[in-house]
Amino acid sequence: MNTEPSPTAANAPLEGSPRPLGAHPEVAAPQRLQWIIALVAVAALVVSGLLWQKLDSIQEQLARQSADSGSQAAEARATAHHAQELAMETAAKLAVTEARLSEVSLQRTQLEELMQSLSRSRDENLVVDIESALRLAQQQAQLTGSAEPLLAALKSAELRVTRAAQPRLTPLQRAIARDVSRIKATALADTPALLVKLDELVQLADELPVANALPTPRSNDTLKRKPEETVATWWVRLGLLVRDEARNLVRVSRIEEPEAALLSPEQSFFLRENLKLKLLNARLGLLSRQIESVRADLGAASVSVGKYFDASSRKTQAANALLQQVRGQMKALELPRVDETLAALATAAAGR
Numbered sequence: 001m002n003t004e005p006s007p008t009a010a011n012a013p014l015e016g017s018p019r020p021l022g023a024h025p026e027v028a029a030p031q032r033l034q035w036i037i038a039l040v041a042v043a044a045l046v047v048s049g050l051l052w053q054k055l056d057s058i059q060e061q062l063a064r065q066s067a068d069s070g071s072q073a074a075e076a077r078a079t080a081h082h083a084q085e086l087a088m089e090t091a092a093k094l095a096v097t098e099a100r101l102s103e104v105s106l107q108r109t110q111l112e113e114l115m116q117s118l119s120r121s122r123d124e125n126l127v128v129d130i131e132s133a134l135r136l137a138q139q140q141a142q143l144t145g146s147a148e149p150l151l152a153a154l155k156s157a158e159l160r161v162t163r164a165a166q167p168r169l170t171p172l173q174r175a176i177a178r179d180v181s182r183i184k185a186t187a188l189a190d191t192p193a194l195l196v197k198l199d200e201l202v203q204l205a206d207e208l209p210v211a212n213a214l215p216t217p218r219s220n221d222t223l224k225r226k227p228e229e230t231v232a233t234w235w236v237r238l239g240l241l242v243r244d245e246a247r248n249l250v251r252v253s254r255i256e257e258p259e260a261a262l263l264s265p266e267q268s269f270f271l272r273e274n275l276k277l278k279l280l281n282a283r284l285g286l287l288s289r290q291i292e293s294v295r296a297d298l299g300a301a302s303v304s305v306g307k308y309f310d311a312s313s314r315k316t317q318a319a320n321a322l323l324q325q326v327r328g329q330m331k332a333l334e335l336p337r338v339d340e341t342l343a344a345l346a347t348a349a350a351g352r
Contacts, residue, residue, distance in 0.1 A: 124349060126164055127172075130157040131345045134338055142289045147183050150338065154180050157341075168348060175344035179336075186336045191286065194329060197322050198283045201301075204319050205276045209310045210268045275304050282326075291330065298327050 137153030158176045161169050282297035302323045309316045 126160060126169075127345050127349045130160065130172075131342065131349075133157065134341060134345075138338065147186070147336070151180065151183055154183070154338065154341070172341070172344040172348050175340045179338045179341045183336050183338075194286060194326055195283060197326050198279055198286070201319060201322050201326075202276050202279045202283075204315060204322075205272050205279065207315050208272070208275075208305070208319060209313045209316065210271065210308055271304070271308055275301055278304070295327070295330055298323060298330070302327070 133153045134150075134157065137149040140149040141147055154176050158173060158180070161173045161176065278297045278301040282294045282301070285291075285294035285297060302320070305316065305319055305323065309319075311317070311320075
């Protein structure tokens with residue numbers, strides 16, 4: 001080894017020796033540098049320690065946060081699992097609910113159809129009953145000649161329709177109201193008065209003079225002189241009788257119908273009986289409400305009276321006046337029909 005001392009070491013002063021006065025300042029610069037480096041190192045160590053301590057605290061905080069995050073994640077997983085189970089359970093319940101809802105909807109639909117069927121059947125029965133009652137009441141009204149049975153049936157039908165409270169029966173209710181108003185506004189003839197007039201015509205038929213009838217002979221006064229009568233008065237009465245007999249020898253009359261002039265007394269009897277039969281048939285037709293038959297019989301009776309009986313006779317004129325009155329009042333015998341209500345019933349029965 002080389003044992004020679006280096007020039008630097010030889011020239012350097014001893015550590016324990018005092019520095020000579022007037023030494024050069026370049027010798028103290030390295031010491032300051034060393035002190036600076038030492039201070040920097042110490043500062044770095046302090047900073048490093050502080051950073052390390054801060055890093056430890058950060059790591060601890062991160063560890064705690066990680067542990068918290070892990071616990072929260074576990075809780076979140078548990079919650080998610082529970083939510084998933086709850087969602088599955090809810091889905092199952094929802095499926096069951098939907099199935100039950102569909103069953104309830106189906107049952108409700110079937111129930112509504114059943115109710116509609118029952119309601120429709122009830123309405124149909126109601127319509128049939130009302131129609132039967134109205135037709136029966138119309139027959140009773142035609143037989144009795146009174147509109148009371150028809151009005152009673154219409155009012156009963158209106159009450160039943162109102163109680164039913166079905167919108168599809170509203171046109172029927174309006175039709176019933178119109179028919180009731182029309183029947184109440186119709187003036188009907190007095191049937192008993194017509195029967196009395198027909199009876200008068202039957203009684204008057206025996207007294208009607210035929211067109212070719214001979215004048216009614218006067219009571220034959222005896223030609224004997226009455227005790228209280230003077231001779232002059234007797235001669236006057238005798239002259240008057242002779243004059244009347246002379247006038248009756250020749251009779252001039254005008255007959256419009258040739259058939260009336262050719263009637264024999266036997267035919268006149270049958271003519272009166274035929275007239276009475278026609279009047280009696282008209283009376284029976286009036287009682288049975290056969291209006292057309294009554295009109296035909298009255299028309300035939302009026303033709304017979306005008307054709308075969310003396311038109312200048314007061315009795316014939318009275319018979320013609322009675323016939324015209326009866327025929328004029330026959331127009332008011334026809335009871336108003338309930339065709340509008342029957343049409344509404346037919347429409348309701350058809351379901352339109």
